[in-house]
Amino acid sequence: MPDVIPENSVGLITPKVQHFDTPLTLRSGRVLEQYDLIYETYGELNADRSNAVLICHALSGDHHAAGYHSMDDKKPGWWDTCIGPGKPIDTNKFFVVSLNNLGGCSGSTGPVSINPETGKAYGPDFPIMAVRDWVNSQARLADVLGIDVWAAVVGGSLGGMQVLRWSIQFPERLKHAVVIASAPKLSAQNIAFNEVARQAIAKDPDFHDGWYQEKGTLPKAGLMQARMLGHLTYLSDDAMRQKFGRELREGKLNFSFAPEFQVESYLHYQGEKFSTRFDANTYMLMTKALDYFDPARDHDNDLRKCLSQAKCRFLVVSFTTDWRFAPARSEEIVNALIHADKDVSYACIESDNGHDAFLLPIPRYLDIFHAYMEGVAARSFGGKS
């Protein structure tokens, strides 16, 4: 499972871990003295190191974006639809780097890692990260890999925020920025959803203010609720109507509080699955990074002024039924880029799938993305790696 690795897959992948012992000063003022980043690469770095693409992950993502870790894997990496031979991020052309961000729970240093100062897991003592901290740590990984300039930095949702930050923080170090289903900052409504999710975790008695590892517990119920709510906001009303409608699990009302409608069972299943694989402190951290992101704040709240520092070309993509990061939010970015006289392509993709669309094989999306990346290849290294 897969019985055979599909031809357009990057195949079996082994993650690598890079240790860093140069202290990293964070946006919060705190310092990470040393840390690990886990990452994967797909494709080959060309001789002049001009074909590298960085993938930035979203809230619950990790380094495993494409391919399989073993023949027992039921599913490939989270963005396998877009990364592989012949796919939009074509690994016949590009050398792709995908890492787990600091604060994550998939192998990079985060709350579940041992704090060398105490010999215990960081837990809630792990510093709250800002998007710029991730970008700084990603730049250090680029240094180690010998990548001075990315052909492209690419990400969806929270990943797109990292891309935007790259474009203004290291303008000389990327040629293209691909910002998908993202926003220049969260709205009050977005923040409110995040806070409700955090409260679900924080109020779980098994959370113990984040010290659940020490206590030998897991805030499963809280994490499950947070995910149910998150998942709900990733789907569109239309998608849910098509997928579940008002179908009943047992064909009739039970007049009980157990899940009766299919949509309830589905959310329970999603929440349950997530709560066994994801770390609650990481979830808290990631949502805070989302809330904090607001690069225009340092530029008189003027996004045009902020993005005028960028030197790369941009592709911005949104999806019609994404109400978490609606097309209008992408258009704020596009408008600011045009006002800042930047080269920006924009596609708003028709889709019923809400925010989740950026992970799905929607023909126009894949086509536009593929075509743009061919331009990236042509401009960065003449198209052939």
Next chain:
Amino acid sequence: MPDVIPENSVGLITPKVQHFDTPLTLRSGRVLEQYDLIYETYGELNADRSNAVLICHALSGDHHAAGYHSMDDKKPGWWDTCIGPGKPIDTNKFFVVSLNNLGGCSGSTGPVSINPETGKAYGPDFPIMAVRDWVNSQARLADVLGIDVWAAVVGGSLGGMQVLRWSIQFPERLKHAVVIASAPKLSAQNIAFNEVARQAIAKDPDFHDGWYQEKGTLPKAGLMQARMLGHLTYLSDDAMRQKFGRELREGKLNFSFAPEFQVESYLHYQGEKFSTRFDANTYMLMTKALDYFDPARDHDNDLRKCLSQAKCRFLVVSFTTDWRFAPARSEEIVNALIHADKDVSYACIESDNGHDAFLLPIPRYLDIFHAYMEGVAARSFGGKS
């Protein structure tokens, strides 16, 4: 507080309680052997009993829709903007009846009431109610009050669903139905939000499967989360942007998990306030009644066929930024009514206030509502009570 009762208020009001000892068979098949309904009335019933208006409340509403219970009240009833002398539901003309629904926690029989069979509070043993059960109990209250025919039955949100049910369950007993910010049935997304809220309550360790009264606890955290989520969905993205934007409580990021953004504090405050006044089992019940409501189900899922039973005239009102019960949902009702050859007036009111708009003094809303109710008065009793 108020120092003086405003002139357009119904003034000081004393609720009444009506006991019923005729068993009520519920949609679930269970039977309530006896029960109380608490209600208030505003205005005077005219000689031929033709000027009565029934108010149906929404999820967290109660019988106290207008006026004050004492001079110490900080706020009047929940729909004081719309009920009073000279207001849309003009108490100089109409005799208004407003009750707390069965299963409520404000004085009508519900989970906090004593179950005569056990001598203990019903708690989670209180039967799950359907909208039709409420309508049946409201019809019995009408019988007691000597009201054969309502001039109008009026409600917003879940209240609007009761109005729709009235129109098909007792078509001879109302002349007008006013359905505000409502829907013919919940969408999968609506159900999903309700389920996340219920889970927040159910997973609170102080909930004890609903037996918290017996255990001497209160599932405050769960109820608070449920309300934070609910409240969030009552507001529009725009309203939250205007009200809070990304304002920080202390003017700067704290890099902590305590509420930092104003919108977080606001939601905490709303959740906290609600969790001290509302009963968790009632909240569970009310959301289930919402989920279950689907009157077309008994009519081949054909809303036109369902509503063709109605004999009254209709006013349907929606609000542009209401995404919980969007205008499109009201328009489903309107379309079905037109297809069923019913007399229906429809207004979609421009407002930034999301679902909450139906409680707010929006000029066009009050004006349309007032004008329609003048027509109700003219048609029902010649306009003068």
